[in-house]
Amino acid sequence: MFEHFEENETSNWQKPRGPVTDGDGQICIGRVGAPPMNESTSDRFFFWIPPSTLVEKTQLVTCKSTIAGKLYTFYAIVDEVRRQSRQRSMSSEVDQADGDLSYEPPFKFEGITYAQASILRTEPPVLTAPLERSEVFLASEEDAFKAYGADEVDNPLAVGLIKNGGEQLAGPGFIDLDYLLGANGGHLNVNGAAGRGTKSSFLLTVNWLLLKKAREQEATEPSNPSRLRIVPIIFNVKNFDLFYIDKPSTRFIAEKHLSDWNRLDIETPAPFSGVAYFAAQQPATQLAIQTGRGSGVKPYSWSLSDIIERNLLSYLFAETDANDANFGALILDIENWLTRETVAGDGTVTRHLQGSGPATFNAFVEWVKTQSMEREDNQRDLKSHHTATWKKLHRRLIKLTYESKGVLRRDEQKGHPLELVKGDTADPQVVDLSALSATPEMQRFVVATLLRQLVEARTGASAVPGLIYLVTLDELNRFAPRGAHDPITQLIETVAAEMRSQGIILLGAQQQASKVSDRIIENCGIRALGKTGTLELATPGWRFLSDSARQKVQALGPDEKLIVQDNFREPMHVRVPFPVWAMNPREAVPETVTSETAGKFSDLLKF
16 A cells, blocks of 8 residues: 655665655655543644654644445644654653763663644544544645635635745645625734734735735726725835835845745746825925925825814814714714805705814914813803813824924915825825824824725715725724724724725734734634744633644744634634835845846836
8 A cells, every 4th residue: 555765775664764755756754643541533643753754743644444345535734743752751861861961771662652633624524533643644734724624715815835844845725815805804913023923024915815806807808897996005004114125135135935825827927017105395495395206296184174074073083082072072062153154956965164263274263272272151152161272282283283294284275195096906105104103192083084085985976996005004902992983993993804805904013912902803804823932822712722823823934824714613824925026225236227236126117
């Protein structure tokens, strides 16, 4: 039945005790053993390994066992590999050499190596244990798909290569787009420590792969109403790192990194193209702040009339203000007082800043200051609000307008609001938030304005059928913290819970999922883990992970992820291709490549 890899030995006892192949070419690496304390169960089994065979933790294996006259195949993942000597105790090990490190005993009693494997799947389905002496095989690519349940994926997208031990790979690792883009679920959330978690690079890879798929379908099936339509919107939250994703990366080395892309059937990966960049408008000019890119960055800002027309006033204030019922009531009254609504013949409601009130933010601040002065309630434009509440609003507005860095236009009646709605597949749009890091309220406001815009675009009568917005947002804990109830958190929760079927998909990330709104995390159809710390993994949200998966997460490399999907039997361990685009300005290939540097960057520039 089996053939040894090497058959040049003359006697049986001299033959190498290593892996053998069966008649189908499968590599047998061990046999099931079930002695006391190591019994096989319907969840796990143990198998012994011959001396010349290497088996690694995290490898995928199959076990074929004939039970009651029927052949069953067990698909499993190696949880641990153990080595056991034939001595009864460590003291016996020492006594064998009499404590002499240089002593070599004349007779050696070799120990044994065995492994523990968790069963992921059985074909045909059965809840029983494999029998002792059953052969254990190294999993093939097809076996790996079946082990995780990826063979049941209806709408696949390869996001990496399945890891099968330390260096071995077992083919592409597929996620099911039905769980990402709204059919059976929606949204992707990535958790990982700062730096080594490589959350942003993984999210950008998913954006790149989806955009590539959409462009291919657009080219081959332009009139197909069911083709994939993607609009990537990416928030930059750290420095201006993501303002260079259209530049080749100096860290990408074709000889080292290209093969991973090739195994995903991508011959020539390239940086993003046609990217539109947006940054906060400078306070005194019509230009965007300096980002290091030179020209081509568009400014964004809002005037008072822009805020009222888009019903955004409540998003300007923080969680502590939203929890103050008196403050919230005052904001609602002011918004109603400032707003004039007109109804068109088709029922469409249009909002305007009413003409008799303040026309700019400076005028608005002065008006609130006047209302906050000690005076009789009947002398105010709005009645029934306490003076202390007016004074609180005045303080908040002064802080917002002076610290907004030009995002709120103090003396102008029109700003440059973000307008990112598209009618079909579009190139990425990158919106900077990092310049507003000193004012978290403004960062949250910008995110809320965009999400509100997308919700209106996807729920109105003019919504484009099948169009999907991919909103990439890192540091989710800052925008929708756990336990918060402010309007912005509620808006993001609404997007997570209700908008995936309407075409708004959140690609979120954070260092600690336990700090993010539970409603957002629980509504993610796919979750990914980069290297994550033990304190975070000890929180209740990660209780579903097995002990071996927890250990694996703590040891992941920067290019590795564990993918969790509802129909996966175990988190899929994948290696993600190295990004060909720059992840920060230091990695970007220079605009002008001289003769001295042309050789260094030749592999990058050919893409």
